[in-house]
Structures are given as structure tokens and as C-alpha cells.
Amino acid sequence: MKINGQFTQLSRITVKLASQSHRSRGYREMERFADELDLAQYQTDLMTMSAITAIRRQFEADAGRKDCRDCGAPIPQARLQHVPRAHRCTLCQERHERRSSPH
Structure with a gap:
């Protein structure tokens, strides 16, 4: 069968090219670059x-x-009821928001 013979020949050529490319300098450089990218991603993670x-x-x-993170005064109970995880008293929170505002 002609198709099987062509397929076999194509397979041999593919294997030969693959083995040559594995030994090429370009392939080694690509592997090294990929390793560096992997390391950079690992460090970022x-x-x-x-x-x-x-x-x-x-x-x-x-x-x-x-207690307020900024001034140290006790956070009023009414504020904690409305904002259970409040880190600042109302006055310090307002100051913080004004400083953080882009205006």
C-alpha cells in the first residue's frame, strides 16, 4: 500500500528531525528560557x-x-454594631477616607 509506505517514511523523517532539533543549540536555548520562566513564575507565586x-x-x-488602630481610643459600641470589623473610630475612619480619596 502506497499510503502506508508514505506514512512510514514520513514518520522516519519526523523522528530524525526531532532528534536533530533536540540536539540543536536553539532547542537548548529555548529549554533554558522556559526553565527561567518557570523559576520566575514560581518566585512570583x-x-x-x-x-x-x-x-x-x-x-x-x-x-x-x-481600640482604634490610629488613635488608640475605644471604638464606640454603636459603631461596632453597625460595622462589626471596624478598625478605626468614626473620626479616624473619616480622616483615613479623606487621605485615601483621589480628589
């Missing part, structure tokens, strides 16, 4: 996970806060 962990710890530490 580690930094991201570290930042998330730090934020979670800070959030958990502040969750039971009863």
Missing part, C-alpha cells in the same frame, strides 16, 4: 502567597480589635 498570608494574619489580628 511564592511572593504572592506570602503577601496573602501576611494580609490574612493582619486581618485576623484586627478582627477582635476594640
Whole structure:
């Protein structure tokens, strides 16, 4: 069968080209580049996970806060009822929002 013979010949050529490209300098450079990208992604993932962990710890530490983060005064009970996880008294929160505002 002519088609089977052509397929077999094509397969041999493909294998030969693949083995040659594996040994080529360009292939080694591409592998090295891919390894560098993998390492960069791994480092980015580690930094991201570290930042998330730090934020979670800070959030958990502040969750039971009863005193204002900025001035240290007790956060009024009425504010805690409306905003259970408030970190600042009303006055300090307003100041914080004005400073953070892009206007």
C-alpha cells in the first residue's frame, strides 16, 4: 500500500528531525528560557502567597480589635454594631477616607 509506505517514511523523517532539533543549540536555548520562566513564575507565586498570608494574619489580628488602630481610643459600641470589623473610630475612619480619596 502506497499510503502506508508514505506514512512510514514520513514518520522516519519526523523522528530524525526531532532528534536533530533536540540536539540543536536553539532547542537548548529555548529549554533554558522556559526553565527561567518557570523559576520566575514560581518566585512570583511564592511572593504572592506570602503577601496573602501576611494580609490574612493582619486581618485576623484586627478582627477582635476594640481600640482604634490610629488613635488608640475605644471604638464606640454603636459603631461596632453597625460595622462589626471596624478598625478605626468614626473620626479616624473619616480622616483615613479623606487621605485615601483621589480628589
